[in-house]
Amino acid sequence: MWTKILTMIIVINLIDIGISKPASGTSEENRQLPEKKNSSIRLKLDKPGVKYGDHYLCRAERIEERRYLTEIAPVKSWGANHKSSLHACPRPTVEEHGAVWPCGEMSASLFDRDHEHYAVCHPEYDGLVLYEFGDEQGDEVGTPLKLPQGVSFEVGEGTKYPYLVVKVYYGNSMYYFSGGMTVYGDDDLPGITYLYQTEPTRYEAGVMLLINDGVLRPNSDMPENENVLDVVCDPTSMHRHTSVIAFAYRVHAHSRGVLISGFRLRGSVNQEWTLIGSRSPQEEQRYYPISNPLQIRPDDCLIARCQYDNPTNETIMLASRREREMCRFHIMYYMERPVAHANETSEERFWENFCVAFSPIRITDMSDYLGDIPKWVEEVSLKKVN
Structure with a gap:
């Protein structure tokens, strides 16, 4: 099965992040600010002998709690990708844990032709594009999306969007051959990072x-x-x-x-x-x-x-x-x-x-x-x- 061709890991780090004081006059001014945490979703492709260049690939993470996202940014791997995005889905196209699927223009040399054009979210459900970074030259890191003070995207268990899906475009195939090419560590995997809190924003x-x-x-x-x-x-x-x-x-x-x-x-x-x-x-x-x-x-x-x-x-x-x-x-x-x-x-x-x-x-x-x-x-x- 093509779902076994690729594997992917999700790296999640929880750290304390300080945030700025709310604007004067808001109802949040006189209460303690909620703790913010950091999480990232990253891709790891480790199938020997497979060429991964010029492909869109996706991986979903089910969020088991309500999270309120306040900032989103790309995690760029050196030379690896120049397009990445984060989507909120009621249901992803592929729900199997750990599965990676083609979610754009796919080549039949990597996947069975019947599976070339899978969507990010399941076709029966409407998803949201929360963030997208695209640099045709592959030189820039990407501009983070910082929501206004007191504003957040609500995702996770009990919401309309229990899944987050990371989508990455692999535009340079030379980095994805096993043998003879550099293999990067987990800290250099492409993907998306985001700040969130578990307390609702106004x-x-x-x-x-x-x-x-x-x-x-x-x-x-x-x-x-x-x-x-x-x-x-x-x-x-x-x-x-x-x-x-x-x-x-x-x-x-x-x-x-x-x-x-x-x-x-x-x-x-x-x-x-x-x-x-x-x-x-x-x-x-x-x-x-x-x-x-x-x-x-x-x-x-x-x-x-x-x-x-x-x-x-x-x-x-x-x-x-x-x-x-x-x-x-x-x-x-x-x-x-x-x-x-x-x-x-x-x-x-x-x-x-x-x-x-x-x-x-x-x-x-x-x-x-x-x-x-x-x-x-x-x-x-x-x-x-x-």
């Missing part, structure tokens, strides 16, 4: 995801060669019943992606457009802070635009495979954790956390619903392509 973090799963047409088929896919999520397509504060965003596309932008649209008469964030998916695909954190209300409309450059004559399906394309705009938010509902997860008391569009209709074709699109919206979401 605010709970979550992620909303705007997706277009349609098709990418050639540039020549698009008006003025402006090749875009739009996502419009009105209150009926993403149900929610409380307001949140959005404080970070992340974009994701593959090689043809040029620019991805997100907006909040408020009001049905005097409509107000606000930019959430805009960035090229060819830059480091991590969460970036929103310049001015903004409130998202239940009656707000959320909009994303993905711009591409497809100079070929081919129509490309949107899917997770590398040769396909993707259109994803992530919004990281926080909300107050209701004391009366301490045993509920955020999604049970909040809203659906994703919205999917399949239509190629542009926002400029939806004036009956969206009204007149401000000129600056078009300008900020379109980049000149040579």
